[in-house]
Amino acid sequence: MFAEVAFPISDFLTFTYKIPKDLVQDVQVGSRVKAPFGRRNAQGIVTQLKKTSSFKGTIKELSGLVDDLSIMTLELWKLIQWMSKYYVTPLGQVATAVLPKNLSTRYTPPKNWMVQPNPIANDADLELVKKRAPKQYDLYQEIWKAENPIKVASFKELASNPLSVCRGLEKRGLVTLFEETCFPDVTGFSFDPIHKKVDFNDHQKTAVHAITKSLDSKKYSPFLLHGVTGSGKTEIYIEAVRHCLAQDRTAIILLPEISLTPQIAGRFRAVFGDSIALWHSKLTQAQRSWTWKEICKGSFKVVIGARSAVFAPLKNLGFIVIDEEQESSFRQDSPAPRYHARDVALMRASYEGSTVVLSSATPSLESYYNYLHKKLTYLRLPERFGG
Template sequence: MPMLAIVYVERIYRDEPFLLTVPEGLEATIQPGCQALLSLARHKASAYVGYVWSLDAAGDGEPEGEVLDLLNGGVPVLTPVLLKLALWISDYYAALPIDCLSTAVPAPLRSVVDDVVELAGFQLESPETRIKSTGLRRSILKALATAKRLTVRQLRKRLGRKELYSAIAELERAGLVTVRKSFVETKPRTVTAWRLAAALPEEPENLLARSRRKREAFELLSSRPEQRFLAGEGGISRAVFNGLVAMGLVEKTETAAPARESLRFDEPQKKITSLGKHQQIALDALGEALRQKRFQTFLLHGVTGSGKTLVYIELLRRVLAEGKTAIVLVPEISLTPQTAARFRHYFGDDIQIMHSAMSDREKYDAWQRLRQGKARIALGARSTIFAPLENVGAIIVDEEHDAAYKQDRTPRYHARDTAVMRAKFENALCVLGSATPSFESYRNALEGKYALLELPERVDNARMPSIELVWMPGSQRVTPSISGALYDAIRLRLQRNEQVILLQNRRGFAGSILCFDCGHSPQCRHCNIPLVYHASDQSLRCHYCGHIEPFRQTCPACKSENLFYKSSGTERIEEELNELFPGERILRMDIDTTSTKDAHASMLTAFREKSARILLGTQMVAKGLDFPEVTLVGVLMADIGLNLPDFRASERIYSLLMQVAGRAGRSSMPGEVLLQLYNRDNELFQHVIRADYRHFFEAEMASRRELAYPPFTRLVKLECSSPSEAVAEKGALALREHLRPHLPEAFGAILGPAPAGINRIKNRYRYQLILKLTGIKLSATLLRQVQYDTLNAFRGENLVITVDVDPQHLL
């Protein structure tokens, strides 16, 4: 009887795996987690890629196709734990198993079409003496002898596809051929930069008399003759650079683009002689659990600046000393180059930093380094939870409260919760760290499900900053958005040559626009949310779908010119600051100024070197920054975002404000925080002033309990969308009818259908149902069944249903 394999197949959207026969030649190598090339009886013509779940020789039922070959040299691409984890995600988040399995394998590994095979140098002895010769192997060598280099696709055309990869892998192991992945590089390999010309013409000033921009640019370049400037750097445009080149003052250079993993941010690392008392207690507890080699989850609740990173680093050293591996998750790696630099400093090549800006080639290489044990620590964002490491000793989730851990497309997994599951399957430690833990995690800690470790003090006797509120409507202002109090505080820091961080939780020049005469506020016609005014190109833009229209200075409804810019973005604040502090360099950090590669890191370097003393930005400036000379943090509109229709709004704003406040006073110099707000009725700010997380948690939990929100209940969001509003709504109604019999009232409620908070995105209307579950879990099978039943009734009507278990946003 032939061997049988149970395989999940890509691009086939059904719940069950396939039963496939395994050819004799592969029986010895095939194992669970292998990536297989296969053919299905139903679709003979094309080859599919799949993942071997198990080898079940006793399986009954009719085979539905056969395994043709094993990819990745026969080495499993999914470890046994990753297989289990993917199936757990599929079950918990109600997603198809194949979607979860392929999420765990990086894209460059899944593209198999362009592998290139070459003969490995000159062969003296006949190949047959070194490996068992088969007809296929001989044919491959023969084909390569004439063509020198062939893609696997070309070989397949000539030789058929059965066991081709395996035969090539065998030849590669014997050193007869080399195989490499070829990736199409879409990104440019060189970058253009400009620097001062080596030889300058006489009296360059004369040439520049007529252009202020060119003169300023030339002065800047002259002040740093060694430095190469990129387009846009120092505010100098490509056109200005080229103008200077034409005059012979500047030269243009092309350099190889630096490796993308880099995000080179480096800073001198301070020597730390010993751990603080609380750090030591936490580390001892972690070390003890590590020694016992058992699964346990810890919540490391440490105030801002309490030295959590060092606890992670010391734990990782012990993990490596035990001969184990580790995973470290951070919310967004590009936003935390300081943290990444610190880890790189301690672990060098033993740590593999995964970055979304990596090219396919780099991602592929990084994955192989981890798979082959050449790097033992993987550090990166959300998807790093699928790092192909074996023998994992610890998984660390830094800033575990961050919403970026939730994936917003299928499968909608939460990396923090997935980390806990992986640690469980690995029999490893899981450490969740934050100054403002998520309510879910803190509750688990209080109930004893997680062990609570606390770092209640800042390191090195630094004190927590003082926090004060400035109620704008009752305060004197120096500009429309800056109060006298904040102005004085900034001026004082500049006099003392200290540094300031300012947060404006919104991008763009001004926010949405309101007509004073008729009350009209222009909305995106595709998304029904307010358009945002951008000064740089006089446009109105939608921040959901990107729709742009020109701004004409008059109200589109009544033509009045009496318009009010409801709130102001970072650009506007920058202008006000320029007015107040002429000549002071201001670093503005938001999506618009950090879109080019390394812009973010170079701004942080400038701030570190104190070539600027004011850093102004969006949420980006709230995350993890550690600059000892920052003594003032100002928030321009602390109450933005509180009126969103989302039950987590308070929790989010609290954590944003505490995080940004935590950037102040991290060394011996005391820190001060000023929060400007427009609506002082909200209780939240009393909690912010007290900076007592526990107190805030308890108050907020009381209201969550009353309204039956998580963590007291579990939510599932079902969204129906369609270009037709009627179909979206009817779909949601039908879905509710299908669900109702499965949800007895005692176990939960179905809210809706209601239009989603943003009821239209990219021309699709959205209606949602919210399930509040108490004490039951709806099985993935059931959730999928009701989806199918509903969709069946709407064939041809372009209805799409998405399921989001534990949604992070209800918008």
């Protein structure tokens, strides 16, 4: 078996590689692979599988798979192909934008050595340590003061190699050493849960009914939600997402600014708990890697974030919101592909059979034009929520 592989280069060429026997069952169209490319091992994406190759020379083998889980869906692959044609960008570059090369399902969070004291059976043992190993004794005194297990690395001021000292204490039976997985804190950019009692007005009820009805149809349904500032659009999103999750489907909420993420994330977290993932440029590499892997595993059902969140590898996507869709921050100018997240969201929804809501107090000319030409269903919220 042979695979055609596209690399993130500014060329539309693909390159033929032989698939090793142990990978034949795992390599599929859309799989991310590692392969020898020139003098280096590069990451690319499989665009085609073939039983034979017309090339008569020596064909190199794939080095391996990037991911240990299947993350490419048929719908996401169609989106990559459409973006490549529409934005005139090589498949390899589009695939890298959709599935960043520094993220993988093989990511494992780092582990920290932890230490906790053991009950002392004989005070003489401790006196012996004080005489023969004063450094161990000093460290044990600090460990004993701690009420909970403490990170070994925190003792670097007392010892140049605290792990070695703690192992000495462990051999004497004075402490217990163990490794603890260090999960990244992904809640740093959201406020505390914001609870509200919601009573919809007539205009909101009409909008909610139209959106939930489209979700029930499980067909591509695009809406333009034109609501004045403070008209309660977020509450409509929440009601629609609640309906979407009840169907065992997932949702994406796109926001134009990171500064808006905390408030909306806090409101969503109050309703949906820990099934919410945040995705934006302020996340650390560890936070991004862990969040992306959990999205791939299906741990998160709702992704809230900036424009790149439109590519979140959610399965069974049912609902997409582009909040403040007129904002220019949804447009990526560099690097390629130079896409508009609003347009990409509409195309992804069409492939997924999802409901998509373009929301704004001042709709863009493009969206309003599409409404006038019957491409979008128009929903109006003329009154402030609670006013």
